[in-house]
Amino acid sequence: MAPRPAAATVLVGLLVIALAGCASPQGATFTSVRAHAQEAVADVVAALPDGAEFTPTGDPTSTACDSGTAGPSGPEGTAFATFHGSAVLPDTADTGAVLTELPTTLGEEWAVEPVGIDTDVATVRVNRAGTGVSVDVTEQAGDGPKTLDILAVSPCGRIE
Amino acid sequence: MLRALAHPAVALTAAAVLFFAHIGSSGSTHRSPAHDAPGSDSPIPVHAGHIGPSAAAVWWSGLSAATRETLIRSAPERIGALDGLPTDVRVAANRVVARERLSELETVLTTLARRESAPASEAELEPLRQEHSYLARVVSGAVKLYLFAPDRGALVEMTGDPATATGILLVVPGTNASIRSFMVPDPVTAFADWQVDHADPSTPVVAFTVLAAPMPQLSIDLASGPQNNTIATAAGASYARIVEGIDVAFPGLPTLSYEHSAGSQVGSAAEEDGAHFDARFLAAGVGATDGYTTSPGTAYYAAQATDDINRLYAGFQMGDIGYGVGPEEFPGITIIDPGLSDVPVSAMGGMLARGLTLHNRLFSGDASANGTVLADVRLLLTSLARERTG
Numbered sequence: 268m269a270p271r272p273a274a275a276t277v278l279v280g281l282l283v284i285a286l287a288g289c290a291s292p293q294g295a296t297f298t299s300v301r302a303h304a305q306e307a308v309a310d311v312v313a314a315l316p317d318g319a320e321f322t323p324t325g326d327p328t329s330t331a332c333d334s335g336t337a338g339p340s341g342p343e344g345t346a347f348a349t350f351h352g353s354a355v356l357p358d359t360a361d362t363g364a365v366l367t368e369l370p371t372t373l374g375e376e377w378a379v380e381p382v383g384i385d386t387d388v389a390t391v392r393v394n395r396a397g398t399g400v401s402v403d404v405t406e407q408a409g410d411g412p413k414t415l416d417i418l419a420v421s422p423c424g425r426i427e
Numbered sequence: 428m429l430r431a432l433a434h435p436a437v438a439l440t441a442a443a444v445l446f447f448a449h450i451g452s453s454g455s456t457h458r459s460p461a462h463d464a465p466g467s468d469s470p471i472p473v474h475a476g477h478i479g480p481s482a483a484a485v486w487w488s489g490l491s492a493a494t495r496e497t498l499i500r501s502a503p504e505r506i507g508a509l510d511g512l513p514t515d516v517r518v519a520a521n522r523v524v525a526r527e528r529l530s531e532l533e534t535v536l537t538t539l540a541r542r543e544s545a546p547a548s549e550a551e552l553e554p555l556r557q558e559h560s561y562l563a564r565v566v567s568g569a570v571k572l573y574l575f576a577p578d579r580g581a582l583v584e585m586t587g588d589p590a591t592a593t594g595i596l597l598v599v600p601g602t603n604a605s606i607r608s609f610m611v612p613d614p615v616t617a618f619a620d621w622q623v624d625h626a627d628p629s630t631p632v633v634a635f636t637v638l639a640a641p642m643p644q645l646s647i648d649l650a651s652g653p654q655n656n657t658i659a660t661a662a663g664a665s666y667a668r669i670v671e672g673i674d675v676a677f678p679g680l681p682t683l684s685y686e687h688s689a690g691s692q693v694g695s696a697a698e699e700d701g702a703h704f705d706a707r708f709l710a711a712g713v714g715a716t717d718g719y720t721t722s723p724g725t726a727y728y729a730a731q732a733t734d735d736i737n738r739l740y741a742g743f744q745m746g747d748i749g750y751g752v753g754p755e756e757f758p759g760i761t762i763i764d765p766g767l768s769d770v771p772v773s774a775m776g777g778m779l780a781r782g783l784t785l786h787n788r789l790f791s792g793d794a795s796a797n798g799t800v801l802a803d804v805r806l807l808l809t810s811l812a813r814e815r816t817g
Contacts, residue, residue: 324628333613333793347795351625383730383763383803386810392802399795403802408629408813416627418802420794 297329297424301348303398304421308350310395311402311417314372316360321417323352332423348421356413362406365415366391369404398422480511480668480675487512499523508576510672514589514633521572525565528577532559554607561610573635574669577606580641583669584609584616585633587623592633593812594681595673596622596804597704599666600790601688601713602653604642617792618685621801622808625794630812635673639665643689653689654740656716657747663696670702681705681811685804687790688737689713692750698722705811708804709754710789711737717744717751727760728807730789730800732767736782765789766799 305327312321332345356362366389370379373393380392380401389406399422407414478486487495487509498506499520506512507520536555539547564570574583600608600615608615619634626632640662643653651658670682684704686694691712694704699719706726721727731737731754744751755762767785791797 330793332795333617333791347793349625349794353628380766380799381764382806383728383761383799384807384810385761386806388806388810388813390806401798401802403806405627405806405809407627408809408816414629416629418625418805420798420802423793423795 295422295424297346297348297426300399300421300424301327301329303395304348304350304400304419307395307398307400307402308352308417308419310373310377311369311393311404311419312354314369315354315415316357316365318357319354319360319415321352321354323350325351344426345423346426347423350417350419352417353407354415354417356415358413360413362413362415363389366404366406369393480672483509483511483672484513484675487516503527504576507572508574510668511675512672514571514573514585514676517573518571518585521575522565522568524575525562525572529559529562529566532562554610557607557610580606580638581665582606582609582638584619584636586616586619586636587626587633588631589633589677591631592677592680593630593816594632594683594808595677596632596634596808597670597673597682597684598634598636599684599686599690599693600636600638600642601686601690601711602643603645604638604690605644606638608638609636615790618687618790618797618801619792621792621794622805625801625805627805627809630809632808632812633677635669637666637669639663639669639693642693653713654748656692656713656744656750659689659692659713660696660716662693663698664700666693667697667700667702670697670704674703679815681815683708683804683808683811685710686712688786691754692716695719695752698725705815706807708807709757709760710800711735711786712754713737713750714741714754714756715750715752719752721757721759727757728763728803729754729757729760730763730765730803731755732765732782732785732788734778734782734785735789736779736786739782763800763803765797767797 308321312319328349328351329346330349332347356365369391370377370393373395376396377393378396380394382390382392390403392401392403394401400419402417402419405416405418407416490498495516499516500523503520503523507517507524509517532555536552536559539552539555561570565572565575571585572582573585574581576582596619598616598619604615615638616636619636623632623634641658642662643651643655643658645652649655653659670684674682682704683706684694684697685708687710691707691709691714694702694707694709695715698704703722704725706728709727709729711731712729740749742751742753742756743749754760765788767788788797789800792801794801
C-alpha cells in the first residue's frame with residue numbers, strides 16, 4: 268500500500284522536528300531558587316499561630332531537573348530544591364481555621380493556587396509572587412498533636 | 428467520533444496519517460504473556476497465570492518456611508511472577524533471578540571486552556552496562572522488583588515500605604516504555620519515587636511502576652505505534668492480573684492508578700478485564716476504545732495541557748486505530764488543570780514541540796516541571812487513605 272509509507276514518513280518527520288525543537292530557556296540559579304524555597308517555608312511557619320514548631324523531614328533535597336525542563340544542554344548542572352517538614356500547632360489552634368486564614372496572614376505577596384482534588388482533607392496551596400515557589404500545607408492525620416505537613420518546591424535552577 | 432481539534436493544520440495531517448495507516452490491522456507486536464508451564468516434577472502445584480491470586484496466597488500460606496525458601500531458590504522466576512504472593516517473597520525471588528542474569532551479563536561484557544576482531548561499539552555496550560548497573564542495584568536491594576519477566580516484556584518495580592503503607596499507587600507508563608526505560612538515567616519510576624519520598628508522613632505510600640506487557644513504540648511501522656489500540660489493550664489484560672495480585676497482597680488498601688499517554692488504555696482495558704481501582708488518573712491519556720464504560724465506585728481524573736499533542740487525535744477511532752473515548756469524555760471525570768503554562772513555543776519545533784513537551788511533562792517526577800499534578804496526586808493519595816481509615 269503506497270500511501271502508508273508516505274504517511275509514516277510524514278508522522279516521523281513531524282516528530283523528529285518536534286523533538287529537535289524541544290528546548291526550554293535557562294532560568295535562575297539554583298542558589299537563588301533554593302533560597303526562595305527556604306524563605307517561603309520560613310514565611311509559612313511564621314504565619315502559623317504562636318507556639319507552632321517546625322521540624323524538617325530530613326535535609327532539604329536538591330534534585331536534577333529532568334530533560335524536559337533543563338534546557339538544551341540537558342539536566343546536568345541543573346537542580347530544583349525541595350523542603351519538606353511538619354509543624355506541630357498549639358493544642359488550642361483550630362487547624363481548619365489556620366489553613367483558611369493562612370493566605371491572608373501571609374500577605375499580598377502570596378497567592379492561593381487551586382487544588383485539583385475534591386477532598387475533605389484540610390489543605391491549602393500557596394505561592395509567593397515572582398519566585399515560582401509553591402507550598403502545600405496539609406493537615407496530617409492521626410491521634411497525636413495537631414500537625415501540618417509542609418512541602419515546598421522551587422523552580423529549576425542552574426548550578427553555578 | 429472525531430472531536431474538534433485544537434490545531435486544524437496539524438490535525439489534518441494527523442487525520443491523514445491515520446487514514447493511510449493500516450486500518451483494521453491486527454498486526455500487533457504484542458506477545459501474549461507466556462504462561463509458565465512447569466514440568467510434572469515441579470514442586471509448585473500452580474502455574475503462574477493459571478490460578479487466581481487468592482488461591483495462590485492460600486497455597487503459599489500453607490507451606491513451611493523451609494519449603495518456601497527452597498521454592499524461592501529453585502524456582503525464582505515462577506515464584507517471582509506468581510500473583511497473590513506477598514511482596515517480600517516476590518522481591519526475594521526476583522532478586523535471585525536478577526543475580527543469575529547479572530552473572531550472564533558479566534560473562535557477555537567480559538567476552539566483548541576481550542574481543543579483538545570487530546570490537547564492540549558503544550551503542551552495543553551501553554544498554555548492557557545500563558542493565559548491569561540496574562541489576563546490581565536489584566541484587567543489592569536498592570531496587571525492588573515485584574515482577575521481572577523480560578522474556579515477555581514485563582517488569583514491575585516497587586518503591587516504598589509495604590509494611591507501613593496506607594495506600595497503593597500504581598503508575599503505568601505509556602508509549603515507548605520498555606524494560607530499558609527502568610534502567611536509563613531518567614527512569615520511568617521517577618513519578619512513583621517522588622510520591623513515595625514526599626508522601627504525607629501520616630499516610631505513607633507503596634508504589635508500583637507497572638510495565639505489564641510490551642507497550643506501543645513510535646516507529647516507521649505505524650502498526651506498532653500508539654495509534655494501534657490493540658497493543659495497549661493486550662497489556663491491559665496483564666495489568667488486570669497484576670492489580671488483582673496486589674489487591675490480594677494488600678487487602679483493604681485503596682488503589683490509585685496513574686496512567687500516562689497510551690497507559691490510560693492499559694487501565695481502561697484492565698477495568699474491562701475485571702480490575703478495580705479506587706481512583707484512576709489519566710495523565711495526557713489517550714482515554715479508551717469505543718464501548719468503554721466507567722466502573723462504579725471509581726473516581727476518575729484527567730489532566731492534560733491545552734496544547735498537549737494528544738489532543739490531535741483524542742476521541743477518534745476506526746477499528747484498531749485510535750481511541751474513541753477521549754480522556755475528558757469519561758462520564759463524571761474531574762478535569763484538572765496541570766498548571767503547565769511556562770513551556771514556550773520554540774523556533775524549530777513550534778507547536779508540535781510544545782505539545783510533545785507538555786505531554787511528557789505529565790509523567791515527570793521533576794516537581795519543578797510537573798509540580799501541580801505531583802502535588803494533586805499526593806493529595807489524592809492522602810485523601811483516599813483517610814477515607815479508607817475513616
